[in-house]
Amino acid sequence: MSVGFFIDALVTVIGVTTPILLAAIGELVVEKSGVLNLGIEGMMLIGAVTGFAIAFNYGPDLGDWAPWVGVIAAGLAGAASSMLFAVLVLTLGSNQVATGLALAIFGIGLSSLIGASYVGMTIPQFGQLFPDSLAGDPFWRVLFGYSPLVYFALIMVVAVGWFLTRTRAGLVLRAVGENDVSAHSIGYPVIPIRYAAIAFGGALAGIGGSYFSMVITPMWAEQMTAGRGWIALALVVFSGWRAGRLLAGAYFFGVLMTLELYAKASGFSFLPSQFWASMPYIMAVAVLAIMSARDVTGSEAPACLGRPFMPNS
Template identity: 45%
Template sequence: MSGIEFILAGMLAAATPFLLAALGELVVERAGVLNLGLEGMMALGAAIGFIVVYEGGGHVAAFLAAGLVGVGLALVFAGLALGLRANQVAVGLAVGILGQGLSSLVGNSYESLTITGLPKLAFPGLSDLPVVGGMFSQDIIVWLSLIATAAIWAMFRYSRLGLILRAIGENPAAARAIGYRVTALRLGAVVFGGAMAGFAGAYAATVYTPLWADGMIAGRGWIALALVVFGIWLTGRIFFGALLFGALSLASLVAQTEGWAVPSQLLSSLPYIVTIVVLGIITSNKRLLKVNGVASLGEPFGP
């Protein structure tokens, strides 16, 4: 398999942890809430998911358990940020640190253990195509993540719920004045985001790299947060951004195996370097942010 074939075959799977977490955060931010705790939610979801599979619970139970712990951390965040109207940045960072600490605690005795991942499901005919055939042979979670992307895109574009979430993100006072329960809707968005972060962590630890190692999330939560801005809060752009970062993470492996005279540390840091550069370019465009951004993002709201 050539380097290009390797990247194309693995790009969707590599992008899935970024994509799942970023889709959840997109819903949260469209509702006007900024949750910086994704890294910790993903880490704890990864630990719990791995433990469930290792102890014989199976992948379905693992994803359910990971989603539940993600929801649990999201409720802690919501209680402080929405209930007590605490600073969302500070609360998100605290919840993220809590999740990372708990993942290290519960996963300590499972360090370096491995499990069996999920089989790949191939499209007959398409998976046999030269060069691009590998893209059509993926595990079930990858295919479900593509469906979730389309569903969230359709929700924001066509559904009443999507319009309401966008309304409370733009002007929560006006939304409440016409009868919408802003805090309850934001709570629902935060819970959904927490579940998606838990799923993303479970995928990373039980399917994509079926082993447990402390710190294995390795900044994926922060990249998922950056992807929402990278995609200027648009589902399609977030999807292609996730593909880009998935491809970059694989490109560094290809470069190392082909013996490029580049330090491995520099290659491994490539996705993070690209994140910083792209965010700098996007955030410097004030008009773009004003047109596509969320007006009340991160601002406390309540009686």
């Protein structure tokens, strides 16, 4: 195999990994605060349809700024949808698992409703950040041939890792996730901190969703995220709730997601294409099952993860 083949494969892996990396790093912050939000898939789809709709309707007026405005709108839409979840679980005390699943279903339905008039329509692709002399070079495109969202995702991994381990605010957020009662007793605002974490996670999920409709396939199709939000959830557990491991795990799943394309291109037809397409989801279930059986996550997961907190209780 040539060097060009490996460069093509690496560029593909990095590209398809970006949306789940964005969603997973946002969910990492949410879970570090002690909240479990299973609605990533729904928030990604809401972000995807919002970003596409903004770019489609206002592209001629906004010109080169259209994709940037679309991505910002997708992030805001993801954050807004996450606030529905936050109000229900933080203010009203509803079950986090049931509410997260409801948010996922709500996002799927709402995105299908909003996107019904956009099915099959296209927009200009949110192209690479660097000039063609670098982005189109057979060698240098492995570093410079990506959408701005790819670099944004990598920056967010570093920023979140630094925030959680090196800042006082990150320490407070982790304290809230480890022992919310103690954090509340010494004066930390548990509920506002969790609201902020959920909004951040929703914004990144929305931006991750916009990557599907504006970068990977710049057209609208129902449920175009194809379950990637569930992989992002598994990735947080797979990483042991650590940003560095999350980055490595994301690219591991990215390799699995590209196997279908390269298996077909290489002529490995002894297995059906459906097997290769299902491989990331099979691995996600297997990883969760193995880690649960070995009780690996017991000491790494935030102690208050999924537990409701009522300040007056």
